[in-house]
Every structure is written in structure tokens, then in C-alpha cells.
Amino acid sequence: MPDTLTITDNRTGRQYDVPVADGTIRAMDLRQIKVNEEDFGLMTYDPALQNTASCRSGITFIDGDRGILMYRGYPIEQLAEHSTYLETAYVLLHGKLPSAAALETWTEQVTLHTMLHENIKHLMRAFRYNAHPMGVFLSTVGALSTFYPDAKQIFDEGLRELHIQRLIAKTPSIAAYAYRHMTGRFYVYPDNDLSFTGNFLNMLFKMAEAKYRPNPTLERALEVLFILHADHEQNCSTNAMRSIGSSQADPYSAMAGAAAALYGPLHGGANEAVLRMLEQIGSVANVAGFIKRVKAGETRLMGFGHRVYKSYDPRAKIIKKTADEVFEVTGKNPLLDIALELERIALEDDYFVSRKLYPNVDFYSGLIYQAMGFPLEMFSVLFAIPRTAGWLAQWEEMLADSEQKIARPRQIYTGSEQRDYVGMGER
Ligand code: CMC
Numbered sequence: 001m002p003d004t005l006t007i008t009d010n011r012t013g014r015q016y017d018v019p020v021a022d023g024t025i026r027a028m029d030l031r032q033i034k035v036n037e038e039d040f041g042l043m044t045y046d047p048a049l050q051n052t053a054s055c056r057s058g059i060t061f062i063d064g065d066r067g068i069l070m071y072r073g074y075p076i077e078q079l080a081e082h083s084t085y086l087e088t089a090y091v092l093l094h095g096k097l098p099s100a101a102a103l104e105t106w107t108e109q110v111t112l113h114t115m116l117h118e119n120i121k122h123l124m125r126a127f128r129y130n131a132h133p134m135g136v137f138l139s140t141v142g143a144l145s146t147f148y149p150d151a152k153q154i155f156d157e158g159l160r161e162l163h164i165q166r167l168i169a170k171t172p173s174i175a176a177y178a179y180r181h182m183t184g185r186f187y188v189y190p191d192n193d194l195s196f197t198g199n200f201l202n203m204l205f206k207m208a209e210a211k212y213r214p215n216p217t218l219e220r221a222l223e224v225l226f227i228l229h230a231d232h233e234q235n236c237s238t239n240a241m242r243s244i245g246s247s248q249a250d251p252y253s254a255m256a257g258a259a260a261a262l263y264g265p266l267h268g269g270a271n272e273a274v275l276r277m278l279e280q281i282g283s284v285a286n287v288a289g290f291i292k293r294v295k296a297g298e299t300r301l302m303g304f305g306h307r308v309y310k311s312y313d314p315r316a317k318i319i320k321k322t323a324d325e326v327f328e329v330t331g332k333n334p335l336l337d338i339a340l341e342l343e344r345i346a347l348e349d350d351y352f353v354s355r356k357l358y359p360n361v362d363f364y365s366g367l368i369y370q371a372m373g374f375p376l377e378m379f380s381v382l383f384a385i386p387r388t389a390g391w392l393a394q395w396e397e398m399l400a401d402s403e404q405k406i407a408r409p410r411q412i413y414t415g416s417e418q419r420d421y422v423g424m425g426e427r
Pocket residue numbers: 232235265266267268270294299300301302303304305306307308355357360361362
């Protein structure tokens with residue numbers, strides 16, 4: 001049997017054979033289906049792109065039904081156990097695990113770029129004392145494009161590599177400055193003797209000590225969280241990165257847009273929303289009442305459900321283990337019992353089971369971040385740091401893809417017919 005789809009247009013009685021490849025038909029193949037010569041041709045209508053593959057990608061594989069996540073073919077469980085964030089970033093960007101020498105060079109190159117231009121401090125100081133750090137983060141990432149005008153030369157491979165290294169290196173520094181700004185503390189310069197996450201903890205939490213020494217459990221926990229968040233194929237913010245990048249904007253500007261998409265409570269803002277929800281519930285005794293409200297459609301169980309995963313999010317399983325390790329150091333987050341009870345009830349309740357709603361990565365990550373001393377507002381920033389690797393890998397892949405053009409969807413126009421302008425006096 002040929003791999004084609006035969007479509008009968010009942011409006012005209014005509015038949016069309018459309019090729020099927022990789023489980024898809026090309027939307028542009030539908031354009032030939034017309035009722036007459038003036039007809040524009042058939043389009044697909046897919047609000048929120050729920051059933052549209054917008055690209056071919058070799059970066060991240062997800063099987064949502066079986067709860068599988070792999071970066072470049074490496075299972076997330078193995079990366080979380082054995083890898084570091086910087087090595088994982090290399091895997092995403094370069095397609096395979098690095099040799100020892102390649103990893104050393106890559107680590108050195110990224111570490112060289114952790115400093116921020118001094119003017120960034122002045123820029124950040126202009127924000128109000130209570131500015132949300134994610135607003136500060138995304139504005140600063142966008143502002144970096146003005147510091148590096150040659151980043152516009154996106155087809156120069158060497159420059160692209162340089163700006164990728166800069167972005168990966170500088171996002172923790174920006175995030176830490178944003179945090180120090182909101183807490184009214186002096187900004188801490190990077191300590192390049194420390195690991196990627198160790199240095200990040202240094203920039204966040206160093207006070208008067210001559211040398212900051214990160215707690216190894218917390219340093220590793222952050223490493224694991226960063227690995228888990230590094231990429232997730234065509235999610236909302238990655239779609240924004242690709243969409244902005246498709247106009248050939250520089251990577252700093254495109255990433256500012258991607259970070260803005262991540263800010264929303266349905267995406268990177270979800271773990272902040274989970275914590276607010278847990279605080280609002282207040283005690284285990286109130287959980288059943290809250291679930292009732294969710295089932296009545298009055299509110300959502302934040303941290304549950306996913307567009308792609310229709311079984312337990314594999315990242316949530318790893319995070320639960322990391323949470324136990326972190327709580328050994330920090331003491332248990334008092335909200336954990338409420339979260340466990342919510343999960344217990346939801347996993348038994350037909351409302352959630354029938355809709356295949358399971359905990360996602362954000363259900364427990366916020367509890368860890370809070371136990372480590374982060375304010376809720378920092379959670380989406382903590383998501384953005386590792387996702388930088390994924391955004392940039394996806395952006396580069398898009399630039400190299402000869403089928404990609406400027407992203408420009410169609411619409412179904414539902415507005416008024418042509419009408420004449422009426423002067424103010426006659427309206
Ligand atoms: N609580 C209660 N009901 C829910 C939830 C939830 N968290 N999520 C989905 N539903 C229901 C929804 O009401 C609908 O029910 P019905 O069929 O009766 O109308 C059904 O499940 C399908 O939901 P949907 O909104 O069509 O699903 P979606 O694929 O558009 O939404 C989602 C995916 C993640 C936005 C959604 O599940 C949600 O809002 N979850 C809470 C927010 C959250 O945790 N987001 C983090 C996602 S993971 C991190 C990331 O990728 O950024």
C-alpha cells in the first residue's frame with residue numbers, strides 16, 4: 001500500500017492523493033483542494049497548534065503516553081543520575097556526549113563568560129525594589145543584545161557559538177543579580193573556581209565570608225533540576241524562540257521573548273502557582289474541599305496535567321527523589337504533606353484518572369526551591385536558566401533547517417465586512 005491519504009472533497013466530488021510521511025501530511029498539500037479557481041485552497045484550523053508538527057527536530061524525544069523523555073536519545077533518568085547541567089547543555093547543542101577534552105574546553109569557554117558588563121548593574125538598579133525577578137531577567141536578557149551587536153550575524157557559525165556560550169554563562173549571573181536586587185543585597189561576582197551550580201549558589205547567597213562553599217547536596221540537587229528543565233521539545237517558550245528567531249532576530253532578543261512566554265502561569269510560572277495553591281490550601285484537612293472545587297471547575301490543580309504527558313511525568317519521579325535528599329539538609333518543607341495528600345487523592349479520583357491528569361515537573365520542584373531558600377518569584381527564573389540550553393539548541397536547529405521560513409500562520413477572518421469610515425459628528 002502506498003503511504004498516501006485519499007481525500008474526497010464532497011463539495012466537488014473530486015479526489016486527491018496526499019503523501020503521508022512520518023505520520024503527517026503536509027498542510028500545504030491541502031492548498032490544491034479548491035471548489036473553484038478563485039478559491040484560496042483548503043487550510044487546516046489548529047488553534048494552539050495541538051495537532052501540528054511545526055518542525056523536524058532531532059533534539060528531544062517525548063512519548064507522552066509511556067512517560068519517556070530523552071535528549072539526543074539519552075534517557076532523562078540516566079542524564080539526571082550521571083551528567084551535569086553543562087554536559088547536558090553540550091549534548092543538546094552538539095548532538096552527543098562530549099569527549100573528556102571537549103567537555104573541558106566547553107566548560108572553560110562557558111566559565112570565561114560568567115561576568116556581566118558593569119552597566120548591567122546600573123540597568124538592573126533602575127528597576128523598582130519590588131520588581132518581579134522574571135521581569136528583570138527577561139528585560140536584561142533582551143538588553144544584552146545592545147551590548148553585543150555582532151550577535152545579529154546569526155549565520156556566522158563562530159559568532160553563534162560565542163553568543164551561545166555567553167548566554168549559557170550569563171543567565172545564572174543575571175538571575176542572581178535579579179535575586180540580590182529584590183532582597184536589597186549587594187551583587188556578587190562569579191567565582192569561577194566553583195561548578196556551574198556551585199557558583200550560582202555563591203552569587204545568590206554569599207554574604208561576608210571570604211570564600212563561599214556550596215553545600216554539595218544542594219549543589220547536586222540544582223544540577224539535577226537544571227538537567228530536567230534543559231529542554232522539552234516544542235513547548236510554548238521554545239515555540240516563541242523559534243518563531244522570533246525565524247525573523248532572523250539575534251539570539252538575545254529571541255530569548256527575551258522565549259523567557260516572556262515562560263513567565264506565564266500555565267508554563268514556567270506553574271511551580272510558583274503550585275506553591276501559592278499549597279499555601280492557600282493551608283492544611284491537609286482542607287485538601288478534600290479543594291479537590292471538590294477543582295472538580296467543580298472553579299479552580300485548577302496546579303502542577304497537574306500536561307499537553308503531552310498523559311501518564312506520570314518522568315521528570316516528576318526524579319524530582320520526588322531529589323526532594324527527599326534536599327529535605328535531609330534543609331528540613332522538610334511544611335507544605336510537602338499537603339502536596340502528598342493532593343497527589344494521593346488525585347491519583348485515585350476518577351476526575352483526574354479519566355482525564356489522564358498526573359503530577360508534572362512543577363508539582364514538586366517549587367517545594368525544593370522553597371526549602372533551599374528561594375522566594376516564589378524566583379521559580380520561573382530558575383526554570384529559565386537551564387532552558388537556555390534547549391532554546392538555543394532549538395534555535396540553531398531551526399536556522400540550519402532549509403525548510404524553515406519566517407513563522408507566519410494563517411487565520412480565519414471573523415471580522416466585519418468592508419464598511420465606510422464615518423465622521424465623528426455622524427456616529
Ligand atoms: N486541574 C484540573 N483540571 C484540569 C487540569 C488541572 N491542572 N488540567 C487539565 N484539566 C482538565 C480540563 O479542565 C479539561 O477538562 P474537560 O475535558 O472536562 O474540559 C481536561 O482536563 C483537558 O484539559 P486542557 O486544558 O484541554 O489540557 P491542555 O493540554 O490544554 O492543558 C495544561 C495542559 C498543562 C495547560 C493544563 O493541564 C494545566 O493548566 N495544568 C496546570 C498548570 C500546570 O501545571 N502547568 C505546568 C505544565 S508542565 C511545565 C511546563 O511545560 O511548562
